[in-house]
Amino acid sequence: MTPEATPLFTIENLHAGIEGKEILRGLDLTINRGEIHALMGPNGSGKSTLAYVIAGHPNYEVYEGRILYKGENILEMTPDERAKLGLFLAFQYPTAIPGVTMANFLRLAVNSVRKARYGEDKALSPREFRRLMREKLAMLRMDESFATRYLNEGFSGGEKKRAEILQMALLEPEFAILDETDSGLDIDALRTVADGVNALFNPSMAMLIITHYQRMLNYIKPHFVHVMLDGMIVASGGPELAEELEAKGYDWLKSEFAEAAS
Amino acid sequence: MATQPELELQRLGTEYKYGFRDPEQYVFKTRKGLDREVVEQISWIKGEPDWMREFRLKALEYFLRRPLPTWGADLSELNFDDIYYYIKPTEKQGRSWDEVPEYIKQTFERLGIPEAERKFLAGVGAQYESEVVYHSLREDLERQGVIFVDMDTAVREYPDLVKQYFGTIVPPNDNKFAALNSAVWSGGSFVYVPEGVRVEIPLQAYFRINAENMGQFERTLIIVEPGGYVHYVEGCTAPIYSTASLHSAVVEIIVKEGARCRYTTIQNWSKNVYNLVTKRAAAYRDATMEWVDGNLGSKVTMKYPAVWLMEPGARGEVLSVAFASDGQHQDAGGKMVHVAPYTSSQIISKSISKGTGRASYRGLVKVHRGAHHVRSNVVCDALLLDEQSRTDTYPYMEIEEEQVSIGHEATVSKVAEEQLFYLQSRGLSEAEAMSMIVNGFIEPITKELPLEYAVELNRLIQLEMEGSVG
Numbered sequence: 001m002t003p004e005a006t007p008l009f010t011i012e013n014l015h016a017g018i019e020g021k022e023i024l025r026g027l028d029l030t031i032n033r034g035e036i037h038a039l040m041g042p043n044g045s046g047k048s049t050l051a052y053v054i055a056g057h058p059n060y061e062v063y064e065g066r067i068l069y070k071g072e073n074i075l076e077m078t079p080d081e082r083a084k085l086g087l088f089l090a091f092q093y094p095t096a097i098p099g100v101t102m103a104n105f106l107r108l109a110v111n112s113v114r115k116a117r118y119g120e121d122k123a124l125s126p127r128e129f130r131r132l133m134r135e136k137l138a139m140l141r142m143d144e145s146f147a148t149r150y151l152n153e154g155f156s157g158g159e160k161k162r163a164e165i166l167q168m169a170l171l172e173p174e175f176a177i178l179d180e181t182d183s184g185l186d187i188d189a190l191r192t193v194a195d196g197v198n199a200l201f202n203p204s205m206a207m208l209i210i211t212h213y214q215r216m217l218n219y220i221k222p223h224f225v226h227v228m229l230d231g232m233i234v235a236s237g238g239p240e241l242a243e244e245l246e247a248k249g250y251d252w253l254k255s256e257f258a259e260a261a262s
Numbered sequence: 263m264a265t266q267p268e269l270e271l272q273r274l275g276t277e278y279k280y281g282f283r284d285p286e287q288y289v290f291k292t293r294k295g296l297d298r299e300v301v302e303q304i305s306w307i308k309g310e311p312d313w314m315r316e317f318r319l320k321a322l323e324y325f326l327r328r329p330l331p332t333w334g335a336d337l338s339e340l341n342f343d344d345i346y347y348y349i350k351p352t353e354k355q356g357r358s359w360d361e362v363p364e365y366i367k368q369t370f371e372r373l374g375i376p377e378a379e380r381k382f383l384a385g386v387g388a389q390y391e392s393e394v395v396y397h398s399l400r401e402d403l404e405r406q407g408v409i410f411v412d413m414d415t416a417v418r419e420y421p422d423l424v425k426q427y428f429g430t431i432v433p434p435n436d437n438k439f440a441a442l443n444s445a446v447w448s449g450g451s452f453v454y455v456p457e458g459v460r461v462e463i464p465l466q467a468y469f470r471i472n473a474e475n476m477g478q479f480e481r482t483l484i485i486v487e488p489g490g491y492v493h494y495v496e497g498c499t500a501p502i503y504s505t506a507s508l509h510s511a512v513v514e515i516i517v518k519e520g521a522r523c524r525y526t527t528i529q530n531w532s533k534n535v536y537n538l539v540t541k542r543a544a545a546y547r548d549a550t551m552e553w554v555d556g557n558l559g560s561k562v563t564m565k566y567p568a569v570w571l572m573e574p575g576a577r578g579e580v581l582s583v584a585f586a587s588d589g590q591h592q593d594a595g596g597k598m599v600h601v602a603p604y605t606s607s608q609i610i611s612k613s614i615s616k617g618t619g620r621a622s623y624r625g626l627v628k629v630h631r632g633a634h635h636v637r638s639n640v641v642c643d644a645l646l647l648d649e650q651s652r653t654d655t656y657p658y659m660e661i662e663e664e665q666v667s668i669g670h671e672a673t674v675s676k677v678a679e680e681q682l683f684y685l686q687s688r689g690l691s692e693a694e695a696m697s698m699i700v701n702g703f704i705e706p707i708t709k710e711l712p713l714e715y716a717v718e719l720n721r722l723i724q725l726e727m728e729g730s731v732g
Contacts, residue, residue: 055687058679079686080695088687095684099702108698109688116689150702167688 006071008033008206009175014065016053022063023049025231031175034203038217038242039210041228042250047210048092050228051179055089056082069175083109084116088173090164092180092210096152102163103133103147110170136169140196157184165196177208182216194219214246229257295343298322301445304348308414308448313425321434321444328438334624335562335593340536345508347446347479403461408492409454410465413481416452423454427485431514431542431570439564440540443479443512450480450511455490455521464493464526464712482513486521486549493524495712508536509560515543515551522550525567528715530559530722533590541567542597548575554710556583556719557592558726566624568597571605571633578607581707586619586651587726595625595642595656600633600666611642612704615651616726624656627668634665644674645703647696697724 011029015022023046031037041047053060054067056079066073074082097105110132111123124132137144140162152160161181168176178197182190197220201207209220217225217239225241226233229250234257235241245253292300301322305315330337403410409420416424434444455461486492509531517523523543531537537560543551553567569578580596598607613621623642644653655672677699685695701708701720708716 055683057683078692079683080689080691083687083689091684091687095678095680097681097685097699097702099705100698105685105688105698108694109685109690112691112694113689171688 007031007068008070009208010066010068011054012066012068014050014053014067015063016049016060016065017063018049018060020061023231024053027065027228027232029226029233031206031208033174033206035224036201036207036209036220036222038222038225039208039228039233040212040214040225040242040245042254043212045228046231047228048179049231051089051092051177051210054082054177055079055087080112083171084113086113086117086172086174088168088171088176090161090168090176090178090181092183094152094155094160094164096150096155098150098153100151101148102151102166103130105151106133106167106170109167113171132170136166139169139199140166141192142166158186158189161185162189162193162196165193165200169196169200174205175207176205177210179210180212181209182211182213190216191219214242217242227253229254292346292348294346296322296325296345296347296442296446300347304446304448307348308417310417311421314417317429317434318445318447321441324435325438325441325445328435328441331438334564335591335622337536337538337562340508348448349478406459406461407456408459408461409452411452413450413452413483414448416483420452420454423485424452424483427483427514427516429514431516431544432512432540437540439510439538440512443481443510443540447479447481447512450482450513451484451494451496452482453484453492453494455484455486455492457487458489459487460491461493464495466495478509480511482511484513484515484523484525486515486517486523488519488521490518490521491523493526495715496525496527507534507561509538510536511539511541513539513541517543517545517549517551519547519549519573521546522552524552524554526554526711526715528556528558528711528719529563529565532559533561533587535560537563537565539563539565541565542570543568543578544570544572545576545578547573549573550577550579552579552581553596554581554707555594555596556707556711557594558585558719558722560590560592562591562593564593566595566597566626568599568626569607570599571602571607573602574604576602576605578605580609580611580625581710582609582611582613582623583704583707584611584613584621584623585723585726586613586615586621588617588619591620591622593622593624595623597626598628598638599626600629600636600638603632603634603636605633606637608638609640609642610706611640612645612707613642613653614645614647614700614703615653616647617650620652620654622654622656623672624658626658626660627670628660629663629666629668631662634663636663636666636668638666639669640671642672643703644672645700646674646676647700693724693727697727700727 007030009031011027014024014027017023027050039047049060053062056077062075067075069085069087107129110129114122114124133147134144137146142162152163155163161184164181181193185193194216209216209222222239225237225239227235227245235253292303298319301318305318429444432440434441453465484494515523515525529537541553545551551569555565555567557563557565567580571578578598582594582596584592584594586592592613595611596609598609609625611623613623615621621644625640627638627640629636640657642655646653653674657670659668661668677696681699682692682695685698686692690698700723708719711719
């Protein structure tokens with residue numbers, strides 16, 4: 001099979017949930033390199049559950065289906081094994097780790113991912129890492145003092161989201177999921193973050209942008225838009241679908257979906 | 263060729279009427295168990311003055327009379343009859359590298375400790391490399407009038423100073439184990455800092471030559487004259503291999519007007535050891551005493567560094583880290599005794615429990631009547647690494663004065679699944695994530711350590727994690 005023939009990322013008939021409660025109820029999705037997909041849907045439709053299941057959160061259970069990354073089923077892998085393959089999740093609610101500086105954490109993370117993906121000798125020296133970090137901080141218009149702050153501790157909502165994108169910039173994922181990265185950002189911060197994401201995007205990678213509103217998609221143009229309801233993708237289309245949702249709301253789809261289901 | 267001390271020993275061995283000498287290994291030790299005769303032997307071998315022999319014998323009486331403390335860790339398995347109370351240092355030279363257990367060697371390997379240092383830490387041979395370091399250090403110190411020798415030497419060479427202060431801060435009848443140490447002590451450090459002298463580099467027990475650094479019953483006495491400063495560092499983060507199962511040290515410190523002393527310990531005894539230590543300092547007018555105390559090894563540790571705040575302006579601080587892994591009980595904390603008004607103290611304790619490990623914080627803040635305008639703050643945080651591990655807090659407060667400000671906070675937390683998942687999703691293994699969280703938790707204390715100790719401590723915790731996770 002040629003690389004072109006294998007999609008970068010495929011979800012097949014995914015049924016998953018938490019504590020025996022099924023949230024994702026048969027979800028299919030295919031994403032190729034060079035594509036940006038937006039996943040929209042009302043609260044409680046299962047968007048964040050999907051993000052956690054892809055990243056490998058231990059509390060979520062998969063009942064059926066597969067998630068293929070470069071043709072390989074990743075469901076049995078630990079979260080770090082997935083990260084080392086080039087998967088990345090920008091969290092909606094990043095966790096604080098007191099006493100651990102951004103710089104120390106990121107250097108360990110970047111080097112463990114680099115070693116796994118590019119080879120043992122591809123770890124960055126402290127000096128190379130500092131240079132790279134400074135460059136990415138500048139790109140996201142973040143103060144250099146971020147490097148010495150404790151990971152997400154006392155960060156404002158906007159700082160947390162920027163810090164997530166900073167991590168993405170340093171970890172250079174091939175497949176990135178941005179979970180509600182726009183929430184908590186004011187318009188200027190949103191633009192900065194979106195500019196950063198656009199600058200990071202390249203044709204050899206793919207992104208899945210999870211969002212409640214269309215707002216973010218004014219800045220990051222998706223190639224495909226999917227709408228999720230009750231744990232399933234109920235509509236897929238181009239960017240125009242997002243605009244339609246913005247105009248009509250989710251209720252329109254809900255009633256249509258209810259009709260189709262009955 | 264035998265060195266001078268060895269010849270000395272052989273001579274002693276031959277002359278000694280009880281003949282406790284193993285001619286093949288040049289090992290010199292008292293018989294197992296403890297009584298008057300054994301204590302007299304110890305004093306005789308050391309050639310001590312009468313006052314010290316009397317001090318030891320009196321202490322033995324206290325030891326025999328006092329019951330085993332039952333308020334803390336479980337000591338019921340301690341068998342005092344099955345212990346050698348004095349082993350001449352030559353025993354160390356007699357032990358070969360091959361006899362050191364494999365796991366200790368592996369840990370040295372992984373910590374990247376130099377060959378010579380490894381042997382020293384394992385009690386094999388003498389630390390020749392450090393002699394060079396020590397010599398230049400000693401010359402500097404001598405110019406400043408600083409005395410830094412092992413305690414046995416101090417008794418011989420500075421009898422007046424030793425006699426004036428020895429046993430004044432921790433009296434022999436203070437507690438059962440202080441009494442034991444007073445009866446059979448050997449080794450430890452004696453430090454004297456003259457008035458106004460600041461010792462710029464940390465003094466490390468490690469640099470002392472021909473001394474029983476890691477003695478079973480070491481005895482340390484530090485005197486800082488007015489306006490002086492010294493930072494003393496004891497122990498090291500590498501595991502200290504010991505064949506003896508009981509270690510009971512006493513540390514006494516006098517910090518005079520306007521002086522400052524910091525005493526840093528990282529204890530990592532092997533996991534068969536009962537580590538029962540009495541550490542106490544007296545701080546006088548405007549003096550500062552700081553204990554930085556890390557307890558990682560041992561089977562049972564009971565240690566509560568104390569500061570007696572004797573005159574206005576005195577300040578005491580304890581920073582304590584305890585890590586209790588499977589089968590360990592770390593019963594640690596601090597004591598602040600405010601004797602005078604306008605004194606202040608702080609205790610910050612961080613403990614981590616893993617598996618069947620149990621970390622207890624035990625602390626005392628005592629404010630005597632008349633000690634008004636005292637400020638004291640106690641913070642103890644416990645981190646549990648799994649469902650099984652256990653922590654307890656025993657904060658004692660005895661406040662006899664009303665115009666005081668006393669604060670106490672305690673938290674218990676578990677390593678959150680969300681934290682582990684977050685770090686793992688960035689490519690860290692579960693063990694790496696766990697040790698990062700733990701190292702972050704104790705960061706307020708590690709940042710106070712000399713850099714090389716902080717680095718080693720972090721690596722050591724990482725090793726502990728690798729052993730347990732995944």
